[in-house]
Amino acid sequence: MSRQFNMDTARQNFWKEDFLREKTLRCEWHRKYGSMVKAKQKAKAAAHLPLKLPTLHPKAPLSPPRAPKAVPCRAPSPALKAPIQSEMYPVLPATRALLYEGISHDFQGRYHYLNTRKLDIPEMRYLFPITTNFTYGWQLGPPVKEELAFRKVCRTDSFFRKNGAFELLDPRDLAL
Template sequence: MRCLLTTQSQNCYREQIQKEMLTRLAWKSRYAKLYPSCYNPQNNSTELTQLPQLPADPWAVLPPVTRTPKRQSDLPPLSPPALSVEVTPAMRPVSPKTRQALYQDSSHHGRGRSLYLHRRGQMRPEEKFDFPLLSSWEYGWRLGDYTLDYRTPSRARSSVVKNTFYARNGVFSSPSATDILG
């Protein structure tokens, strides 16, 4: 979020508006006599202001329009329709079992659309899409199987990272039971 509306920014906007208003008033008090405005409060007449009527020039005549209509045969032939390129869908099709869950029952009973969305949400993006659509998906794309074999080395210095990396103001190194996603 670039521009949050904080108290500081509100005070800044308020000060800018007041400065603009004071600048306008100073200009008006200084140059009001040199540049009179259209609105004159002393002249409250109900007459409408109109432009003066100019006499029409009797000698002004437009030249005649000369245009030769083109025949149909003179027009270039229509080009053949361009070949259409089929675009493959970004998301893989849904399995028949998941598609059938969509039309089972209403969503209020945990079936139907909610069951469909739950099943689609359980799938990893690699299973739903052929290629990463977002740049954030590129990190870790198709690495789901490699993370299962990862073990912490027995003689590694993991305590150094725990003691120096994590800050004391709320980021805890020990995972909590509520940290599990899902």
């Protein structure tokens, strides 16, 4: 296959202008969006770096404040004892002790602790609804037992066939 040499001056000028136009477009794009691309690349690279946590130094124990002698001592109320910094209520010591009894593989330890903790209603575990899903069912109270006899009779008399799904229809199954 032979090469075509139909490059005259007009064609050379066309290609020269085309390359120059593409070069200026690339430079304009880089000037306009280059900083955003670099910022995204830095953020992506920072996300892959391991998280380095600050070191915590042990705090020196504080000396207890001296109580005034003239004022009689009163027991502090539980609300004023310490501000709660968590969204959950503290776990009872008996429930916490379940963590240290046995191993989860034998349905003890953490497994038994989590199942026991799951039995509490959310109002007993959390101070307030954390997610929007908590609002459904928050403070509903105990479940109301319904009478099952009525529903059972209604279901068997009107909905299901008595002789199976693929059998011929029985006249007793038809609602007239």
